[in-house]
Amino acid sequence: MNMAQFLVDEIKQLLQNHLKIMYVIKFCAILLFIVTQSFTAPYKLSNGCGYDSCNLGKSDKLNVHIVAHTHDDVGWLKTVDQYYYGSRGEIVRRGVQYILDSVVQALVENSDRRFIYVEMAFFWRWWNQQSDDMRNTVKQLVNEGRxxxxxxxxxxxxxAATHYNSIIDQHSLGAEFLHDTFGECARPKIGWQIDPFGHSREVASLFAQMGFDGLFFGRADYHDLIIRSTERTREMVWQASSNLDRQSWLFTGILPLYYFGPPPFCFDITCRDPPIMDDKSLHDYNVPERVEIFIGEALAQREIYATNHIIMTMGGDFYNQNAHENFKNLDKLIHYVNLQQENGSDVNVFYSTPSCYLYALNKAEKKWSTKTDDFFPYASTPFVYWTGYYTSRPALKRYERYANNILQVTRQLNGFSQSNLRNIIFDLSEAMGLAQHHDAVSGTSKQHVANDYAQRLSDGIDRAVEVINDAYAKLLSKESRTTSIPHQFLCPYSNISACLPIEGQNQFTLTFWNPTIHPVTIYPRVPVTREYLIRDPIGNLVRAEYLPIPDTMKNIPGRMSSAQNQYLLQASLPALGYNTYYFEAKVDTNKIEHKKVTTTINEACILQNEYLRVEFNDRGDLKHIVNLAKNLIVSFTEQGLYWYTSYAHANSTPLSPASGAYIFQPLFPEPLPVSITRHIHCMKTDIVQKASIIFNEWTSQEFSLYRNTSAIEIEWIVGPIPVDDNIGKEIIIRYNTDIKSEKKYYTDANGRQVLERIRDYRPTWHYVPDDPISSNYYPINSRIWIRDQDRQLTILTDRSQGGGSMHDGSIEIMVHRRLLHDDSMGVDEALNETAYDKGLVVSGKHILFFDRPSNSAQLHRIGAQQLFMYPLATYALPNTSSYTNYSDMFRQSWSALSDAMPLNVHLLTFDQLAPKQYLVRVEHYFELNEDEFYSKSVTIDLQTLFKSIGTINEMTELILTANLPLSELHRLDWITKDQESSHIDMFQQYLSNVTIITLNPMQIRTFQVIIA
Incomplete structure (x- = not known):
């Protein structure tokens, strides 16, 4: 986002307004730096890669590490293809292929120069197009550390919007490419998050487990920056998990000004700063003043950092299309600044890299401050909170989750069938890697770019279906049969009760693959145009409910199905395996027994099963939920859908933005109800009891309570959001209760750790609330809860959303946004999604649990994992005359496991790397002291996972990104101000005949497994 210069000026004014008088003198230098800082770095001729090749400067000087770089978004204003090739120049003239061409040539020209590169999506493309000579040149540059x-x-x-499963996958994808292409010299050691809009504690923990020694980023709340700059604590040891202790500690630094250089020293072809003109015979000779300004910038930066090493990042968005111009000026700048040492200057400048800068800090023998919370929410200036993107583009956020589900299932099916089709799965892996970008799943790209992300996921899913079919051809087939397996296909519109290929068919099959290592029971809905007999895997008739599809679902724009009814059935699935259900049409529908269905309209309604009672009045208001087993009750007021009026004006600026893709800026602190009236339709069957609440023609909720479950499923439909009144609207679901939460609420970080939030409070600085709503919004990746001494209300989400607790006892979650103005943060487009010539309709689910706090962890932990790794449904149209004929030909149930696995263990990754080689990640997904039983360490035998494939012959433990044996990992040690060391003894490599492992709370362990 190239709004840097504007924000530089605004930050200057901001700091002046916020500093106390006692800090003014000291802060003059700090102000100068925060306003004009940037980063650039030089370095000496390398004899190899790694820390040993680093120039550590001079101990008696201020060492300025010049880091030449480019920040290349893999989609934002243009698609990843358009950015790579440089097309669509009318949007912006940027071409990544030319950057890489130019940079390599510039590095070859001068052995002092160094450059860093980050985005493997671009580099992988470029590498595949290079000649052998060019590849050898690049390998030499990598091996020399340049x-x-x-x-x-x-x-x-x-x-904010990413899930830890996908974070690990996309970093592993890049790490695998670098390892296979360049070896150990290319293994990344530094996290580089210079552009995201807030930073997660879980991400820092994962980076530490990936073997990183440090993390640098560019954005932090302006309050935080003021204090850290004054106290010289912009660099710290981030203690990123209370569960993993030192294993999760990560040295973290906040860069001087996002990721740009000092404003007067931009030498890219897109910049207007003067070059270094060093011919004294010319009238424009400017070396003295340019050197003086640079030294002033360096001295100002020294005032806010703690050592005699500072970093200057010389780069920006898509810089170095002409790297020769950039490096030539940097060469001169370095030369002439260092000449001033002869005149008493203590500024020493050289080319460097973030890892060399980090290594220099490590050798500085300093004790560092610590941090345990996260960097959310992010405010760039007063009233400007980047919390809207937590929810922006909710359909894309859900589609990314759905695609990940398919990716994990496809890997499992490929591995257990030993199909060895990993190369085909790559397309979906690559699309998922792109989708994790900070302008992709975040929802902050232009519309045509968001469409491109979705198209790539769709194409990857299509390729994955090829692998799914190949796997089922092996797993479904009975050994004595050679009959071809019916083609399996997905029904991606099942979420709107539509599956066109099965409509009117005489028979079809529905196969569910359960990707978890625990048996699960689900309640799927199958839209149909006729009635069927349904048989389970052993031939018994399934007593399914035949129910009408709600009008709210049938009226969704773009729904082409003619199905008016749907079957609801209970399906119990084996762990890490599948069950197939056979649907066979019957001409004489009188022989089909339908269960009794009772319905009421606009009457008081009570839903009740063995565990819970849910009470509504005749207006459709949720009044009470009772936990029958625990004798607990929670009362509700004004539960339902509301909307915030979006702040909007024609002259939006970064200092005073409209509500947009990034920014959540409500005009008023209280939301309005979407309707002052509502209607309730209550329906009860043996399997489910439902209360459908219709607010108006564009909003509804459906509460479902299934038998034998302790959760309430809440399905919501929102859209098309009306904007005929020229008012942008941000839709929330609010759960108001009588729980005495005392300002506290809890949200997860990327689906793993849970952090305590306190309304109008920040752990790091004294916070004076400016915007009472958006300042209290946090990312919700999988769950949020409130509690008091006796009761806890937990809401699980099916995608990343934003939310918080604006009042005691209240939870609100933003589910959809439709805005009419751009927020001036760079995308230059209003977030106004449409489909079928109407505003976009979005449907989704919340899962509600109500229990004692001591019993809630197992509910939300297990529930969130099962919601995230939901069984994948595939349909087929078998050419069989009857169920008997089908069952004679095909296996209808199968599981990879013979022994039950502990409920606090999750199979995160099961990926076949080669015919006898597998990558396996297992995790303990409970936190310390979270549950009396499930928070204990647990021991499992990995051989259990391979019982259907073979015997484990060799097993090597790897770091999280699977690109280094754990026994070979040696991270840098840091000392905190509390005299604590980050040093830990790493786990030793396991012997080849040991398959039994122990998992501690929140621990992920990664193994390369070779079977006999």
């Missing part, structure tokens, strides 16, 4: 890969993910991830 071209260094930082972070190494497929993209620079967003940290």
């Amino acid at each position: 071209l260094e890969f930082i972070s190494g993910g497929w993209s620079m991830i967003d940290e």
Whole structure:
């Protein structure tokens, strides 16, 4: 986002307004730096890669590490293809292929120069197009440490809307490419998150587990920056998990000004700063003043950092299309600044990299401050909170989750069937890597770019279906049969009760693959145009409910199905395996027994099963939920859908923006109800009891309570959001209760750790509330809860959303946004999504749990994992005359496991790397002291996972990104101000005949497994 110069001026004014008088004198230098800082770095001729090749400067000087770089978004204003090739110049003239061409040539010209590169999605493309000579040249640059890969993910991830499963996958994808192409010299050691809009504690923990020694980023709340600049604590040891202790500690630094250089020293072809003109015979000779300004910038930066090493990042968005011009000026700048040492200057400038800068800090023998909370929410200036993107583009956020589900299932099916089709799965892996970008799943790209992300996911899913079919051809087939397996296909519109290929068919099959290592029971709905007999895997008739599809679903724009009814059935699935259900049409429908269905309209309604009672009045208001087993009750007031009026004006600026893709800026602190009236339709069957609440023609909720479950499913439909009144609207679901939460609420970080939030409070600085709503919004990746001494109300989400607790006892979650103005943060487009010539309609689910706090962890932990790794449904149209004929030909149930696995263990990754080689990640997904039983360490035998494939012959533990044996990892040690060391003894490599492992709370362990 190139709004840097504007914000530089505004930050200057901001700091002046916020500093106390006692800090003014000291802060003059700090102000000068915050306003004009940037980063640039030089370095000496390298004899190899790694820390040993670093120039550590001079101990008696201020050492300025010049870091030449480019920040290349893998989609934002243009698609990833358009950015790579440089097309669509009318949007912006940027072409990544030319950047890489130019940079390599510039590095070859001068052995002092260094450069870092981050986005593997671009570099992988470029590498595949190069000649052998060019590849050898690049390998030499990497081996000499002059071209260094930082972070190494497929993209620079967003940290608010991403799930840890996908974060690990996309970094592993890039790490695998670098390892296979360049070896150990290319292994990233630094996290480089210079552009995301807030930073997650879980991401920092994952980076530490990836073997990173440090993390640098560019954005932090302006309050935070003022204090850290004054106290010289912009660099710290981030203690990123209370569960993993020192294993999760990560040195973290906030860069001087996002990721740009000092404003007067931009030498890219897109810049207007004067070059270094060093011919004294010319009238424009400017070396003295340019050197003086640079030294002033360096001295100002020294005032806010703690050592005699500072970093200047000389780069920006898509810089170095002409790297020769940039490096030539940097060469001169370095030369002439260093000449001033002869005149008493203590500024020493050289080319460097983030890892070399980090290494210099490590050798500085300093004790560092610590941090345990996160960097959310992010405010760039007063009243400007970047919390809207937590929810922006909710359909894309859900589609990304759905695609990840398919990716994990496809890997499992490929591995257990031993199909060895990993190369085909790559397309979906690559699309998922792009989707994690901080302008992709975040929802902050232009519309045509968001469409491109979705198209790539769709194309990857289509390729994955090829693998799914190949796997089922092996797993479904009975050994004595050679009959071809019916083609399996997905029904991606099942979420709107539509599956066109099965409509009117005489028979079809529905196969569910359960990707978890625990048996699960689900309640799927199958839209149909006729009635069927349904048989389970052993041939018994399934007593399914035959129910009408709600009008709210049938009226969604673009729904082409003629199905008016749907079957609701209970399906119990084996762990890590599948069950197939056979649907066979019957001509004589009188023989089909339908269960009794009772319905009421606009009457008081009570839903009740063995565990819960849910009470509504005749207006459709949720009044009470009772936990029958625990004798607990929670009362509700004004539960339902509301909307905030979006702040909007014609002259939006970064200092005073409209509500937009990034920014949530409500005009008023209280939301309005979407309707002052509502209607309730209550329906009860043996399997489910439902209360459908219709607010108006564009908003509804449906509460479902299934038998034998302790959760309430809440399905919401929102849209098309009306904007005929020229008012942008941000839709929330609010759960108001009588729980005495005392300002506290709890949200997860990327689907793993849970952090305590306190309304109008920040752990790091004294916070004076300016915007009472958006300042209290946090990312919700999978769950949010409130509690008091006896009761806890937990809401699970099916995608990343924003939300918080604006009042005691209240939870609100933003589910959809439709805005009419741009927020001036760079995308230059209003977030006004449409489909079928109407505003976009979005449907989704919340899962509600109500229990004692001591019993809630197992509910929300297990519930969130099962919601995230939901069984994948595939349909087929078998050419069989009857169920008997089908069952004679095909296996209808199968599981990879013979022994039950502990409920606090999750299979995160099961990926076949080669015919006898597998990558396996297992995790303990409970936190310390979270549950009396499930928070204990647990021991499992990995051989259990391979019982259907073979015997484990060899097993090597790897770091999280699977690009280094854990026994070979040696991270830098840091000392905190509390005299604590970050040093830990790493786990030793396991012997080849040991398959039993122990998992501690929140621990992920990664193994390369070779079977006999």
